[in-house]
Amino acid sequence: MINMFLTKDEEKMCDGEFGETVRKSMDILVALGDIYGASKLVDITSAQVSGVSYKTIGDAGLEYLEDLAKGDLIDSNINASLNPPGTDLNNWKELGFPEEFSIKQNQIVDAYAKLGISKTCTCTPYLVGNVPRFGDHVSWSESSAVAYVNSVIGAKTNREGGPAALAAAIVGKTPLYGFHLDYNRKANLIVNVECGLKGADFGALGYIIGKAVGGGVPYFKLKNTPNNNDLKTLGAALASSGSVALYHMENITPEFKNANKKEVEDIIFISKKDILETRDNLSTTNKEADLICLGCPHASLEEIKQVANIVQGKTIKNKLWICTSISVKATADRMGYTDIIEKAGGNVVCDTCMVVAPIEDMGFEVIGVNSAKAANYVPSMCGLDVVYDDTENLIQFE
Numbered sequence: 294m295i296n297m298f299l300t301k302d303e304e305k306m307c308d309g310e311f312g313e314t315v316r317k318s319m320d321i322l323v324a325l326g327d328i329y330g331a332s333k334l335v336d337i338t339s340a341q342v343s344g345v346s347y348k349t350i351g352d353a354g355l356e357y358l359e360d361l362a363k364g365d366l367i368d369s370n371i372n373a374s375l376n377p378p379g380t381d382l383n384n385w386k387e388l389g390f391p392e393e394f395s396i397k398q399n400q401i402v403d404a405y406a407k408l409g410i411s412k413t414c415t416c417t418p419y420l421v422g423n424v425p426r427f428g429d430h431v432s433w434s435e436s437s438a439v440a441y442v443n444s445v446i447g448a449k450t451n452r453e454g455g456p457a458a459l460a461a462a463i464v465g466k467t468p469l470y471g472f473h474l475d476y477n478r479k480a481n482l483i484v485n486v487e488c489g490l491k492g493a494d495f496g497a498l499g500y501i502i503g504k505a506v507g508g509g510v511p512y513f514k515l516k517n518t519p520n521n522n523d524l525k526t527l528g529a530a531l532a533s534s535g536s537v538a539l540y541h542m543e544n545i546t547p548e549f550k551n552a553n554k555k556e557v558e559d560i561i562f563i564s565k566k567d568i569l570e571t572r573d574n575l576s577t578t579n580k581e582a583d584l585i586c587l588g589c590p591h592a593s594l595e596e597i598k599q600v601a602n603i604v605q606g607k608t609i610k611n612k613l614w615i616c617t618s619i620s621v622k623a624t625a626d627r628m629g630y631t632d633i634i635e636k637a638g639g640n641v642v643c644d645t646c647m648v649v650a651p652i653e654d655m656g657f658e659v660i661g662v663n664s665a666k667a668a669n670y671v672p673s674m675c676g677l678d679v680v681y682d683d684t685e686n687l688i689q690f691e
């Protein structure tokens with residue numbers, strides 16, 4: 294029995310009148326809505342679909358998607374884009390990605406494309422055209438992207454699983470509960486940062502607070518003004534050590550005035566010592582990195598420019614990847630940044646990242662990262678050591 298209210302059209306979708314793909318998607322959305330007590334479905338303007346890497350979904354995932362893609366679709370008329378896959382979809386051969394893995398990976402992405410999800414392949418779709426408006430209901434699933442779209446843009450999403458975001462993309466709707474409702478978007482922890490922050494400090498802060506707040510909503514008071522790259526780094530870390538989907542930042546994020554901070558009793562003070570200790574603890578080894586892997590979440594053009602400025606005219610000792618979307622790379626190519634980085638011995642890698650790529654099978658042992666999320670996940674998802682530091686300290690020259 295279905296508990297939530299469905300319109301006549303939605304009932305028809307559940308009954309299979311629009312085909313099997315739509316029916317199966319409605320099954321997922323209605324089950325989710327009933328579990329979480331949603332009153333109804335709500336229209337969305339955007340979806341971001343994770344569950345893409347062959348490393349995480351395997352052959353079973355590929356078969357499921359190819360089967361689903363055989364059915365008819367309705368025109369859900371939303372902007373839907375894919376998360377990073379496990380390979381650079383075009384340049385996997387040149388970059389040394391395993392062949393069988395890369396072929397399967399391309400098949401997965403093709404199946405998603407048949408289901409109407411664009412091959413944007415990034416966890417920072419807000420940099421490349423999948424940009425909802427403030428207040429929009431959306432269904433996003435990559436956890437750093439969820440934190441960004443809720444907090445920095447002020448669109449509304451729960452932390453969806455890949456299948457739920459795909460179902461939402463197919464139908465153009467999501468169940469109305471959780472962070473879609475304003476009363477769940479209030480802060481429940483105040484974070485008073487007593488020192489200025491820069492670079493990898495933001496990841497360290499996110500790592501500490503994610504652990505402290507779990508799935509709650511932190512409200513930050515900072516001494517200095519972060520840029521959007523800092524906010525994406527912070528959100529990624531919050532969403533990986535905890536399950537944060539939304540944060541507020543005084544005078545920075547769009548909903549900070551409605552966060553009800555006066556009613557929040559829990560307050561944490563963060564000192565320079567806390568940040569430095571956490572930065573140290575995020576490294577699992579003192580060894581030098583054999584691969585420096587930047588772009589978690591996927592790099593912006595400014596971050597690629599920063600790397601180009603650091604390596605210009607020099608020869609990098611370690612291997613260097615800077616991971617980003619194909620759209621950002623296209624602009625980096627045009628600006629000459631890619632050429633500078635390649636001449637120094639590094640690569641701008643498209644689509645994939647250090648967590649979802651099979652780097653453990655590619656001969657690397659120690660990965661240098663400037664992202665606390667990557668520092669948290671590379672040891673657990675790839676079984677490799679990490680060194681955590683700022684970009685300029687990670688890159689060594691001949």
Ligand SMILES: C[C@@](O)(CCOP(=O)(O)O)CC(=O)O
Pocket residue numbers: 342343344345346349350376377416434435436437455648649670
């Ligand atoms: C680790 C992560 O960023 C990438 C793995 O994603 P996927 O489920 O393989 O698309 C997922 C997440 O944090 O939501």
Ligand code: SF4
Pocket residue numbers: 376377416435437529588589590591616645646647648649666667670
């Ligand atoms: S692990 Fe990092 S780079 Fe990879 S998809 Fe997640 S946020 Fe993006």
